[in-house]
Amino acid sequence: MRSSIEQHAPELAGAPPNAPPGPGRMFLRPRITAIVCVVVLAALGWVYLAFMVAGAANHGDAGALGPGMALFDRLMPRDGLGRSLLDALCRPTFATGQGTSLVDLALVLVMWCAMALAMMLPTAGSMIVTYAQIAETAWRKGETVVSPHVLAAGYTSVWIADACAATVLQWALASAALLDPALVPVSGLFSGAVFLLAGSYQFSALKHACVTRCQRPLPFFLAKWTTRPAAVFRLGIRQGIYCLGCCWAMMLVMFAVGVMNVVWMALLGVIMTTEKIATTTRVSRAVGVIFIAIGTAFVSASVIAHWPAQAR
Numbered sequence: 001m002r003s004s005i006e007q008h009a010p011e012l013a014g015a016p017p018n019a020p021p022g023p024g025r026m027f028l029r030p031r032i033t034a035i036v037c038v039v040v041l042a043a044l045g046w047v048y049l050a051f052m053v054a055g056a057a058n059h060g061d062a063g064a065l066g067p068g069m070a071l072f073d074r075l076m077p078r079d080g081l082g083r084s085l086l087d088a089l090c091r092p093t094f095a096t097g098q099g100t101s102l103v104d105l106a107l108v109l110v111m112w113c114a115m116a117l118a119m120m121l122p123t124a125g126s127m128i129v130t131y132a133q134i135a136e137t138a139w140r141k142g143e144t145v146v147s148p149h150v151l152a153a154g155y156t157s158v159w160i161a162d163a164c165a166a167t168v169l170q171w172a173l174a175s176a177a178l179l180d181p182a183l184v185p186v187s188g189l190f191s192g193a194v195f196l197l198a199g200s201y202q203f204s205a206l207k208h209a210c211v212t213r214c215q216r217p218l219p220f221f222l223a224k225w226t227t228r229p230a231a232v233f234r235l236g237i238r239q240g241i242y243c244l245g246c247c248w249a250m251m252l253v254m255f256a257v258g259v260m261n262v263v264w265m266a267l268l269g270v271i272m273t274t275e276k277i278a279t280t281t282r283v284s285r286a287v288g289v290i291f292i293a294i295g296t297a298f299v300s301a302s303v304i305a306h307w308p309a310q311a312r
Contacts, residue, residue, distance in 0.1 A: 033148050042117055045117030049262055115163070119272070124239070130221060146232040155240040194256035195291045199289070201249040208281050
């Protein structure tokens with residue numbers, strides 16, 4: 001009797017018979033792997049963005065990065081260790097439209113990649129964990145599974161491509177003098193137009209189709225389940241495309257409030273995560289109403305500010 005229990009102990013403990021002994025067993029659990037992947041990569045994104053804000057706050061001009069950022073000027077001493085390192089790594093000059101070297105391009109691309117990790121990967125947490133739960137069920141039965149890292153890599157590749165597009169767009173807006181050197185818009189009309197675009201998109205059929213896919217990843221994975229790494233990578237790409245279709249307009253809002261405004265980064269990250277864990281599209285519509293109201297306020301304020309000059 002005792003020998004029989006010992007023989008089946010791994011299965012009773014929730015591990016397949018061929019699981020390796022010791023700490024290595026933990027790293028085979030897909031759910032743990034998925035959670036660690038999301039947390040670590042998102043944390044790396046936020047750490048880099050924090051360095052960039054610290055670099056600006058070191059000079060006392062974090063408030064120039066957008067609404068709510070002046071708080072960091074109060075929290076960050078203007079002199080101290082690492083100031084030159086922060087300047088070298090975290091203050092790209094590409095926003096002026098003058099820094100067009102490969103180094104400037106690389107710094108801005110890294111910045112947008114960090115934003116993608118910080119803002120978008122947490123919104124995919126539910127999708128990645130859903131895949132991991134299915135994989136863990138199969139793993140407990142001793143079946144072959146592909147690591148959630150492969151799925152996350154496919155998903156992240158979509159947002160890296162988006163970061164490349166955002167880098168080009170930032171250069172274009174800076175060259176057109178729509179962004180100042182702090183990456184803040186110089187025109188209320190421009191900010192209002194971006195908010196109105198993002199708000200209107202919240203009511204579109206494409207938005208609702210994409211957000212519904214993001215909210216319900218389980219049927220997708222059950223229908224497309226595969227044990228081939230390349231196929232799982234493609235599943236990650238498809239989920240990334242759904243996410244891009246859901247969130248691209250909200251990412252554009254960063255150009256309206258200041259590209260390096262971490263207050264709005266965090267706020268938009270919370271909004272996008274809430275959208276994807278909700279069970280209806282009411283959250284999307286509510287956000288659309290708020291964005292349209294903000295855009296209308298920007299446009300109205302800009303028109304009113306210039307009205308006397310036009311009247312004369």
